[in-house]
Amino acid sequence: MKKVGYLITGLALGLTISVGSPVVASAVKTISAKVNNTVSVILNGEKVQLKTQPLEYNNLNYLPVGEIGRSLGLDVSYDKTNDAINIKNPEKFNDSSSSQATITPSTPSEQAKSEVVQKLKLGESITKDGLTVKIDKVEYMPDGETVGNLKFSKGFKIHLSISNNAVDRGISNLGSLFTFKTDSILSDNIINTLGNTVVMDVDGNQYKGSILNKSETATGYIYYQSTQSFKIKEIAYYPNVGTSQSSDALGNWFVD
CATH class of the missing domain: 2.60.40 (Immunoglobulin-like)
Structure with missing residues (x-):
């Protein structure tokens, strides 16, 4: 099974998460990494239970982009034809296959909350x-x-x-x-x-x-x-x- 698209985390005083650079075919190489089953992922103060264990390579922890992206409320999918990982915010982008968007009006209490x-x-x-x-x-x-x-x-x-x-x-x-x-x-x-x-x-x-x-x-x-x-x-x-x-x-x- 093809493993693609990991997020890189570095631990030093704070937690940094950045998207790893794409690897082109001519630059593919074999690396030795180990499973890191001790590191915890904390999202907004709550621990995230991952199905895929993080990997450690060159003192960096690698997390699965699919699980992390969905934990952040993003849509993550793999386009096999174009060998591409698609990430989008469903609140900002409408799916092109949808004929119309459903808009839920805010309640008076929600409006008041935003105004204060x-x-x-x-x-x-x-x-x-x-x-x-x-x-x-x-x-x-x-x-x-x-x-x-x-x-x-x-x-x-x-x-x-x-x-x-x-x-x-x-x-x-x-x-x-x-x-x-x-x-x-x-x-x-x-x-x-x-x-x-x-x-x-x-x-x-x-x-x-x-x-x-x-x-x-x-x-x-x-x-x-x-x-x-x-x-x-x-x-x-x-x-x-x-x-x-x-x-x-x-x-x-x-x-x-």
Whole structure:
């Protein structure tokens, strides 16, 4: 059975997922790889059970593009005639074989929910229920850099501050509260599965993943490693109060 189309993952501080380059017939070669039955795949905080075990080759983990793509809500199919893997977002593209598209109107409650999300520009802050969040800028790092004992590869940073002025239960897990939209549909699905490294200070002390308690402010940046090139268009922030993450975005920052 022909095995084609794997996603490449690299593990270093964060999780990077990029699409492997296609292999032309003249460049086909035999390699030795091993099954990696210890690595876990976490999608939006939940473990994904794969039918096909990941492979490890040259210190990279290879995942089946079909299973990963479908986990991201994409349609993945193999065109045997053209020897091509087709990946599409069903929400953005209509199947050419369909004579018409079915559109489900949003309910009043859904419309109200979308209207309450405040639209912001970088540098602006929003306060709700005592929680203040400000996103200052997006910094792309094409060549990586070293900060103290941390060595960063290609990726990007979100510079921000979060102040907890009223939430008694505290704010947890500062690095997993953001979703992104980019200039690429495929990049949208990939970027929102990336791991991250939080480099922030809480009232002068280094943040180490603890709870952001009442009257504390965290400032710094969150780093995401990614080998892909894209431009971030929007950043949404979802508060994580106690052990529960809000289903409603506190704010939506638009990036020029």
